[in-house]
Amino acid sequence: xxxxxxxxEAAFRAEAxxxxxxxxxxQYEDELKKSSLGRTALKGANILEVAKAWQKxxxxxxxxxxxxxxxxxxxGATPIERVIWQQEEGAFGKLSGMFIIGHGMCGxxxxxxxxxxxxxxxxxxxxxxxxxxxxxxxxxxGGSDVxxxxxxAEKNGDDWIVNGQKIWTSGAHYSDYGILLTRTxxxxxxxxxxxxxxxxxKSPGVEIKPIKQANGASDFNEVYFTDVKIPxxxxxxxxxxxxxxxxxxxxxxxxxxxxxxxxxxxxxxxFCNSLMLDDGPAIEDRNVRSKLASWAVKASGLKYTSMRxxxxxxxxxxxxxxxxxxxxxxxxxxxxxxxxxxDLQGAAGVLAGAEDAEATGKFxxxxxxxxxxxxxGGTDEIMRNIxxxxxxxxxxxxxxxxxxPFNKIPTKGRG
Amino acid sequence: MNFDFSDEQKQMRDEARKFLAEKxxxxxxxxxxxxxASYDKELWKxxxxxxxxxxxxxxxxxxxxxxxxELCVIAEEMGRALAPVPFSxxxxxxxxxxxxxxxxxxxxxxxxxxxxGEAIGTLALFEGKGNPSPDGIKxxxxxxxxxxxxxxxxxxxxxxxxxxTGRTGSTGxxxxxxxxxxxxxxxxxxxxxxxxxxxxxxQAELTFRNCKAEPLGAAGEGWSILTxxxxxxxxxxxxxxxxxxxxxxxxxxxxxxxxxxFGRPIGSFQAVKHMLADMYVSATLARSNCYYGAxxxxxxxxxxPEAAAAARISATQAFQHCAKNNIQVHGGMGFTWEFDCxxxxxxxxxxxxxxxSLSYWEDALIDRMRKKNAx
Numbered sequence: 001x002x003x004x005x006x007x008x009e010a011a012f013r014a015e016a017x018x019x020x021x022x023x024x025x026x027q028y029e030d031e032l033k034k035s036s037l038g039r040t041a042l043k044g045a046n047i048l049e050v051a052k053a054w055q056k057x058x059x060x061x062x063x064x065x066x067x068x069x070x071x072x073x074x075x076g077a078t079p080i081e082r083v084i085w086q087q088e089e090g091a092f093g094k095l096s097g098m099f100i101i102g103h104g105m106c107g108x109x110x111x112x113x114x115x116x117x118x119x120x121x122x123x124x125x126x127x128x129x130x131x132x133x134x135x136x137x138x139x140x141x142g143g144s145d146v147x148x149x150x151x152x153a154e155k156n157g158d159d160w161i162v163n164g165q166k167i168w169t170s171g172a173h174y175s176d177y178g179i180l181l182t183r184t185x186x187x188x189x190x191x192x193x194x195x196x197x198x199x200x201x202k203s204p205g206v207e208i209k210p211i212k213q214a215n216g217a218s219d220f221n222e223v224y225f226t227d228v229k230i231p232x233x234x235x236x237x238x239x240x241x242x243x244x245x246x247x248x249x250x251x252x253x254x255x256x257x258x259x260x261x262x263x264x265x266x267x268x269x270x271f272c273n274s275l276m277l278d279d280g281p282a283i284e285d286r287n288v289r290s291k292l293a294s295w296a297v298k299a300s301g302l303k304y305t306s307m308r309x310x311x312x313x314x315x316x317x318x319x320x321x322x323x324x325x326x327x328x329x330x331x332x333x334x335x336x337x338x339x340x341x342x343d344l345q346g347a348a349g350v351l352a353g354a355e356d357a358e359a360t361g362k363f364x365x366x367x368x369x370x371x372x373x374x375x376x377g378g379t380d381e382i383m384r385n386i387x388x389x390x391x392x393x394x395x396x397x398x399x400x401x402x403x404x405p406f407n408k409i410p411t412k413g414r415g
Numbered sequence: 416m417n418f419d420f421s422d423e424q425k426q427m428r429d430e431a432r433k434f435l436a437e438k439x440x441x442x443x444x445x446x447x448x449x450x451x452a453s454y455d456k457e458l459w460k461x462x463x464x465x466x467x468x469x470x471x472x473x474x475x476x477x478x479x480x481x482x483x484x485e486l487c488v489i490a491e492e493m494g495r496a497l498a499p500v501p502f503s504x505x506x507x508x509x510x511x512x513x514x515x516x517x518x519x520x521x522x523x524x525x526x527x528x529x530x531x532g533e534a535i536g537t538l539a540l541f542e543g544k545g546n547p548s549p550d551g552i553k554x555x556x557x558x559x560x561x562x563x564x565x566x567x568x569x570x571x572x573x574x575x576x577x578x579x580t581g582r583t584g585s586t587g588x589x590x591x592x593x594x595x596x597x598x599x600x601x602x603x604x605x606x607x608x609x610x611x612x613x614x615x616x617x618q619a620e621l622t623f624r625n626c627k628a629e630p631l632g633a634a635g636e637g638w639s640i641l642t643x644x645x646x647x648x649x650x651x652x653x654x655x656x657x658x659x660x661x662x663x664x665x666x667x668x669x670x671x672x673x674x675x676x677f678g679r680p681i682g683s684f685q686a687v688k689h690m691l692a693d694m695y696v697s698a699t700l701a702r703s704n705c706y707y708g709a710x711x712x713x714x715x716x717x718x719x720p721e722a723a724a725a726a727r728i729s730a731t732q733a734f735q736h737c738a739k740n741n742i743q744v745h746g747g748m749g750f751t752w753e754f755d756c757x758x759x760x761x762x763x764x765x766x767x768x769x770x771x772s773l774s775y776w777e778d779a780l781i782d783r784m785r786k787k788n789a790x
Contacts, residue, residue: 001484001710003416080416273788283785286778293777296784297729301700304707307418314416325696381685387695388688392668395683 005084012081016063016088023057024092025050032091036362037262037334038215038369040094048174051095055129065103065127072111072119073127080314098171102126102133106179109249110198113236122177122198134175134201136166136223137246141411143168144382146181147190147243148401148409151225153182153197160184160197160235162205162228168376172208172221175201179249180230181242186407193406194242197230204228215368261330262373264337264366265299268292271341271359282344291340298333302326327373328383335370338363418706420488427481428488434465435496441755447499448615448758453573453608459500459532468506469530472514477527483647483713487654487705494655494734495662497762499615501535501570503655503769507648508569509536512578512594515647516632516640521596525576537574539565539597539621540641546775547645549592549638554623556581556593559630561603561623569769571619572608574599578644579628580637592637595628603627613765615758646723649770650708653723653730656766657705660698660730663737663759667691667744674746687744694737701726701733721787724780731767731776738763 005013028050031042041047058064059073066082068074077085086093096103107126110119125131142148151164162182172178178201185193201208205228210218237245272292275282282288302325309323341363342349351357352364374380388394401409420428438461446452462468471486472478479485486506493502510529513521513536528534542565545551554563561581568577577597584591597604603626611618632640668691671682681687708726711719738759742749749756767773 001418001420001706001713003418003710005416009416269784269788273785283781286774289781290774290777293724293728293780294732296780297704297725297732298700300707300725301703301729304418304703305699307416308703308706311416311418315419325699329696329700381689384689384692385685387692388682392664392688392691392695394668394671394688394691395680397685398679398683 009080009084013084013088016085019061019063020088020092023061024089025054025095028095029091032094034362035094036267036366037264037373038217038365038367039362040097047095048098051098052129054092054095055099059128064129065107068107068111068123068127072107073124078314080310083310083313098132098174099129101135101170102131102175105135105249106133106177106198109179109196109236109245112248113196113245114198115233118198118233126177131176132171132174134169134172134178135249136169136172136178136180138168139165140167144379146246147194149181149183149194151180151182152186153184153195153230155184155232156229158232160195160230160232162197162199162225162230164225166223166225167211167220169208169221169223170219170376172201172223173210177201178223179236181246183406184242185240187405188240189403190401190406190409191243193240194246195239196236196242196245197234198236199228199230199234203230214371215365217369261302261326262334263295263299263302263330264334264341264363265295267359267362267366268295268337268341271363272344275344275358277344288344295333295337298329302329324378324383324386327377328380328387331370331373331380334366334373338367338370342367418710420484420709424484424488427485428492431465431467431489431492432495434461435492435498439496439498441497441758444497444499444615444755444758450614453617454501454570455499458498459535462498462500462502463530463532466530468502468532469526471506472510472526472530476522477530479530483651484709486651487709487712490651490654491658494658494762494766497615497659497758501537501573501617503648503652504537504570504574505529505535507651508538508644509576509578511647512538512631512640512644513596515643516594516636517596521629521631525596528575534575535570535573537568537570537577538644539568539571539577539579541565541567546771547641549589552580552582552592554579554581556583556595556628559628561595561597561626561628564620564622566620567609567611567618568621569619570617571621572606572617574606576600577604577621578631579623580641581628583634583637589638590635592641593634594631594637594640596631597623597626597628601627611765613758613761615762616765642720645770646720647712649723649727649776650705650712650719652766652770653701653705653708653726656730656734656763657698657701659759659762659766660694660701660734660737663734663741663756663763664691664694664698666756666759667694667737667741670745681744690740690744694740697729697733697736701729704729721780721783724776724783727770727776728773728780731773734759734763735767 028042062075065074066077066085070076137146139149141150153160153162180197180199182195183193184195205226207224209222211220212218272282272288345358352361354360357364389396438458443455466479467489469478470481471483474480513525542553576599579595579597581593581595582591583593605622607620609618609620671687672680674681704726708722711722742756745756748754
């Protein structure tokens, strides 16, 4: 048991460190370090432009999408090298947010199911950040129940005509391409009538409307499709095999470990270290210490769970669904942490403006953004189902619509 | 980086699991729980023969000379099996104290006897309610003789020797405390068995009357040595707790798969599934914190104090959480004497207290994190 680099890993780390020191946009480092959930904008700069420039610079020097093959714009690096890169990139890694879905889900799906010509054409600009991708799965009628989606794709000669609506599409408003899951046969059971495509988000008939979230910001969109034409050459996998294709996408989401999930703990610990309560420093208060300690061991538990997964990865083992715990633990923890930070502020905790609020209002922003973390990318309940079924081997939920043709499934709860 | 146990260490874990499955089934735990014996003497002998008692004791003192990572994997199995033997008192507390602070003669006298199973040791620290603190130590130590009362002392009624904390000064500083080694069979100590929350592991009161004692470590260094001993024991005990948590989770899972209600296995209801998923989450977080503690313990890293506190807190919470919800999954049957669930519940709550309770370790963790932050 050790945390030491092998000589090769040490050489890789030194090379990465030196390149980052010479090339990273250091003028933003402080701001990026201080940014937290619900508060990631840069002052006086467009974070999307800064992110794209950093990604392009990395790609030109061979530091983008490290685990991808070289011919698709990656570096062919080992999983452990990818982790070392993330450790060295540090706060600058927060600039990769807009690429996570493209690099973590769309790219690997393209790699597994697109033709060679398409891979050569689309993957390198995705790796370099010149083109941004989004994932169009969720629908108003199918969130956790993705296979319940209703967006139709109908064959018309060599093309498919798509009509319907997607929702909760992260970054659709700045995306160039997307992968799209559609229903191609409503007469069979819901999982068996789906087909996956990729498409140009600028295609005629695609309309993107930002969603104003509960916290007032807009990170997600609704995407409407009206007679959108997609060539059959942009189909990913066989017709009606889209469910299996989407499982590849979602499995790759789990492979992207090591990036670390935000728990809010470092922010709270720092806050408590400087906060004065009526009867002395917050950090010396018994109740504060007890709360902090319980959250500290959750945060460190997640950190070392991820290190165990990285060790497994570096031995060539595949990390399993046990990595679902990261999102499950961190999601509700950051919500509780934010609420506690406000509690410590007393009545003044109600103030949310950067000028007046304690800690420039970062915990107020965190509190308002936090409910989304427990829903996006799989709700807490779906995550618990995954752990119970795939890790502990408990029976799957009883699915009353499993063998019913999709168009016979009831669509209303009452009346 | 390899943040995992080696194949050899995993093999040792498998051996220990196999050995304990055979020699320490729940019925062996019950024999002690029901008061038929003060501990399982056959099992103790077997553990010595397997080399488990001296796994971290150097070969020159009769041990296997393996190391603390090996001791961690064995500790996990001891916790899983609820082994009703004085393993933690003898190996994590007494042996660690002697390894840290003992003279050559003390090591030569006690370590081989521990490894061979001839001597049971313990730490006599507490004097009634409260967590470890120099102020809580009143037992008077002067002129090589001890006077005072210690309780609760784990395994105090069956121990052959004890490491005892005594007061040698009254300045109000940590330096007032010194450690002593006492041969409990030499007279001057009266041991009285006390009723424990977990009768499968004994607790006692030791009364010292002009009891002869030899110093362990330098005078006035007692508190500093004790803190190190508690940190080391905290990591080892955390592995026991994680072993117990895992077993309680498995029991709950197995019952949820077998028990039918409303025409389906109860494990198909989300209320039950999600409870078990949450148990898995706490056990996994605890295990990962424990691995970090094991790394720090085995390398004597400067991170040990912080890592030990984190492992201790996390494992205490996980074992308590898994043990109580295991009963909940079992429903009424979980609340019977006949089912084994309560043995895990008792052990979970007893091990949560022995080295200092949660609030003590929470306080310690924050102190240690602040120190690191300031440095």
